[in-house]
Amino acid sequence: MLSLSVRRSPLPGMGLGFGVTMTYLSLLLFLPLGAVVLRASTLTPSGFWAAVWSERARAAYALTFGASAIAAVANMGLGLLLAWVLARYEFWGRRFLDALIDLPFALPTAVAGLVFSGLFVEAGWYGQFLVPLEIRGAYSRLGVVLVLAFVGLPFVVRTVQPVLESLEGEIEEAAASLGASRWQTYSRVLLPALWPSLVTGFALAFARGLGEYGSVQFVSGNMPFKTEIAPVLIVQRLEAFEYAEAAAIACVLLAGSLGSLGLINWLQRRSRRHA
Amino acid sequence: MHSRQNRALRAAGGLVADEPLWLRCLLIGASFAIVGGLILVPLIYVFVQALGPGLHTYLDNLWRDPDTRHSIWMTLTVAPIAVLLNTVLGIAAAWTVTRFRFPGRTLIVTLLDVPFAVSPIVVGLMFVLLFGMQGYFGPALREWGIKIIFAWPGLVLVTTFVTLPFVARELIPLMEALGADEELAAVSLGANPWQLFWRVTLPNIKWGLAYGIIQCNARAIGEFGAVYVVSGRIDGETYTMPLRVDKLFQEYNMPASYAVASLLTLMALATLGIKLLLERYIAAQIELDDQKQLESQS
Numbered sequence: 001m002l003s004l005s006v007r008r009s010p011l012p013g014m015g016l017g018f019g020v021t022m023t024y025l026s027l028l029l030f031l032p033l034g035a036v037v038l039r040a041s042t043l044t045p046s047g048f049w050a051a052v053w054s055e056r057a058r059a060a061y062a063l064t065f066g067a068s069a070i071a072a073v074a075n076m077g078l079g080l081l082l083a084w085v086l087a088r089y090e091f092w093g094r095r096f097l098d099a100l101i102d103l104p105f106a107l108p109t110a111v112a113g114l115v116f117s118g119l120f121v122e123a124g125w126y127g128q129f130l131v132p133l134e135i136r137g138a139y140s141r142l143g144v145v146l147v148l149a150f151v152g153l154p155f156v157v158r159t160v161q162p163v164l165e166s167l168e169g170e171i172e173e174a175a176a177s178l179g180a181s182r183w184q185t186y187s188r189v190l191l192p193a194l195w196p197s198l199v200t201g202f203a204l205a206f207a208r209g210l211g212e213y214g215s216v217q218f219v220s221g222n223m224p225f226k227t228e229i230a231p232v233l234i235v236q237r238l239e240a241f242e243y244a245e246a247a248a249i250a251c252v253l254l255a256g257s258l259g260s261l262g263l264i265n266w267l268q269r270r271s272r273r274h275a
Numbered sequence: 276m277h278s279r280q281n282r283a284l285r286a287a288g289g290l291v292a293d294e295p296l297w298l299r300c301l302l303i304g305a306s307f308a309i310v311g312g313l314i315l316v317p318l319i320y321v322f323v324q325a326l327g328p329g330l331h332t333y334l335d336n337l338w339r340d341p342d343t344r345h346s347i348w349m350t351l352t353v354a355p356i357a358v359l360l361n362t363v364l365g366i367a368a369a370w371t372v373t374r375f376r377f378p379g380r381t382l383i384v385t386l387l388d389v390p391f392a393v394s395p396i397v398v399g400l401m402f403v404l405l406f407g408m409q410g411y412f413g414p415a416l417r418e419w420g421i422k423i424i425f426a427w428p429g430l431v432l433v434t435t436f437v438t439l440p441f442v443a444r445e446l447i448p449l450m451e452a453l454g455a456d457e458e459l460a461a462v463s464l465g466a467n468p469w470q471l472f473w474r475v476t477l478p479n480i481k482w483g484l485a486y487g488i489i490q491c492n493a494r495a496i497g498e499f500g501a502v503y504v505v506s507g508r509i510d511g512e513t514y515t516m517p518l519r520v521d522k523l524f525q526e527y528n529m530p531a532s533y534a535v536a537s538l539l540t541l542m543a544l545a546t547l548g549i550k551l552l553l554e555r556y557i558a559a560q561i562e563l564d565d566q567k568q569l570e571s572q573s
Contacts, residue, residue, distance in 0.1 A: 009374065009375055009455075010459060010462050010463070011374050011375070011455060011458055011459065011462060011471075012462070012468040012471065013370055013371075013374075013468055014371065014374075014375045016367070017367045017368070017370045017371035017374075017375075018371050018375075018377075020363065020364065020367035020368075021364065021367050021368040021371050021383060024364045024367075024368075025383070025386055025387075028432075028435065028436050028439065029386060029389060029390075029436075029439075031405065032398075032401035032402060032404075032405055032436070033401065035401055035404040035405045035410070035411060036397070036400065036401050036404060038411075039404050078309055081302065081305060081306060081309070082306050082309065082310070084302065085302050085303055085306040086306075089299060089302075089303060091303050093307070097306060097307065097310055099547060099551060100310050100314050100315060101310065101314070102547055102550065103314050103318065103543065103544075103547060104314070105490070105493070106493045106497075106543035106544075106546040106547050106550075107497065107539070107540060107543040108496060108497025108498075108499065108516075108517050108520075108539045108543065109497060109499055109517075110497070110499045110517035110518075110520050110521060110536070110539075111321065111497075111517075111520065111536045111539050111540055111543075112317070114321075114520055114524060114532060114533070114536050115317040115320050115321055115536070116317065118320060118324065118529075118533075119316070119317065119320060125316065125320065149313070150313055150314075150317075153313065153314075182294075207391065207392055208391075210394065211392070211393065211394035211395060211396075211397075211500075212394075212500075213394065213395055213396050213499060213500030213503070214395075214497070214498075214499025214500055214503075214517060217499070217521065218521070218524065230394075231394050231395075231396035231397070231500065234396050234397065234400055235396060235503070235504065238400065238403065238504065241409065243403075243404060243409050246400055247400065247404060250394075250396075250397045250400050250401075253394055253397055254393065254394075254397060257392045257393065257394065258389075258392055261392050
């Protein structure tokens with residue numbers, strides 16, 4: 001069937017490459033995803049509903065999606081600032097700054113969680129100043145947002161920075177010479193050009209936040225209704241050997257993360273068309 | 276290149292639309308404050324906490340504890356296997372989708388990205404549902420004497436899933452950009468597939484491949500959620516380094532926890548160092564290719 005529509009290429013390895021890829025994807029992707037859906041479908045509809053929509057589960061979804069969204073929005077601001085400074089200014093320590101920004105990509109998130117919980121407790125380096133001000137960055141919702149912001153920081157910087165670097169200085173000069181004020185140049189010329197990359201960065205940071213477990217585990221304290229994220233619910237069901245219920249919650253999370261990725265892809269395509 | 280010229284021009288005050296000096300200083304200062312507070316201080320904190328009780332205790336924490344030693348050994352075996360598997364897949368997938376046109380091609384590219392969107396805990400759950408004792412294949416495999424969940428093969432499987440996209444994502448755009456001209460020429464001159472890969476394709480993609488492998492490896496070492504679910508956390512058997520950090524943290528053994536964390540941090544710093552070197556190689560290669568093209572045109 002395939003050979004009919006394939007233009008023949010003199011290069012070898014089509015069959016081998018295709019075979020390896022499909023075998024790999026089937027065993028590692030389709031089979032496991034299928035297993036979750038299949039196991040969740042052994043529940044009755046009311047059983048499924050009870051598993052995925054308890055009050056405790058709703059609180060966990062709200063925290064997962066809310067904290068990821070807040071952290072990703074914060075990263076849009078911080079990331080734009082860092083990308084701007086790195087792309088446009090020459091200053092002492094620029095390369096050092098540039099290199100450090102990639103650390104959250106390379107650092108195991110468990111280490112990030114461990115360190116943030118240590119820094120923000122009452123006796124910690126940051127906590128000793130912040131806790132008296134009622135700012136609790138450990139074992140709180142704020143702590144969850146903080147580690148997610150750390151984990152997602154490089155995404156926005158690394159998507160916006162190349163776009164900023166590729167913009168010609170002449171565009172701004174042209175805008176200025178045509179009488180645009182500095183503020184008009186930023187908001188009418190630069191921002192629209194940067195917008196698609198900002199949205200992409202937001203999407204990547206958001207998606208990363210939804211799935212993050214390692215770092216949150218250390219800073220949240222896992223208090224039900226307060227600082228419990230959705231993946232924790234799955235772990236608890238598993239440890240109680242309630243596999244079908246765990247699979248049901250996993251289906252909701254899968255739908256949520258794949259759905260938001262799809263939505264954001266669509267937004268991105270739209271903003272690119274209108275840019 | 277372009278950006279460096281722009282930056283130099285701005286530094287010399289050459290652009291009309293430049294920000295005033297006070298604003299520039301403010302923005303640069305804010306950047307240092309953010310990166311310092313969010314990244315540099317945590318980095319220093321790991322080593323201060325790990326080395327706080329003295330160098331001797333630090334080394335004892337790492338080497339005297341057999342469970343910690345085993346977790347280091349575990350991470351150093353699981354991560355390379357996962358990286359190797361994903362390197363094979365990455366090359367096969369990139370070759371297939373960039374060198375041939377067939378229906379479903381873009382679907383494969385999209386599917387390769389799916390692991391990025393799946394929460395690691397869900398990844399762990401998926402494999403427990405397949406290969407655990409309550410899972411679809413678990414009991415049958417057990418009769419054959421094969422144990423996957425709560426054993427090292429499970430750790431390898433989930434780590435491979437989580438790091439699946441890295442090499443492929445790096446190679447696909449690179450091979451798309453390189454085009455197939457050199458490979459077609461080699462085949463028409465009678466190169467066999469083996470020669471084609473080792474003499475033509477690999478030398479062209481080696482830096483990009485190395486870049487993908489480095490990123491894949493960093494993620495494989497650091498993976499927490501997925502291995503947390505399938506490891507069963509059996510002391511001295513299925514702990515990886517990040518899980519060991521967590522275990523020691525739960526036991527309030529902070530110096531030991533930070534000692535293992537410091538080792539992971541050193542690996543992350545090594546990753547960053549190698550990445551910087553590779554980026555320089557890749558930039559040099561692109562410049563060289565541009566020159567070659569210019570020469571061949573003139």
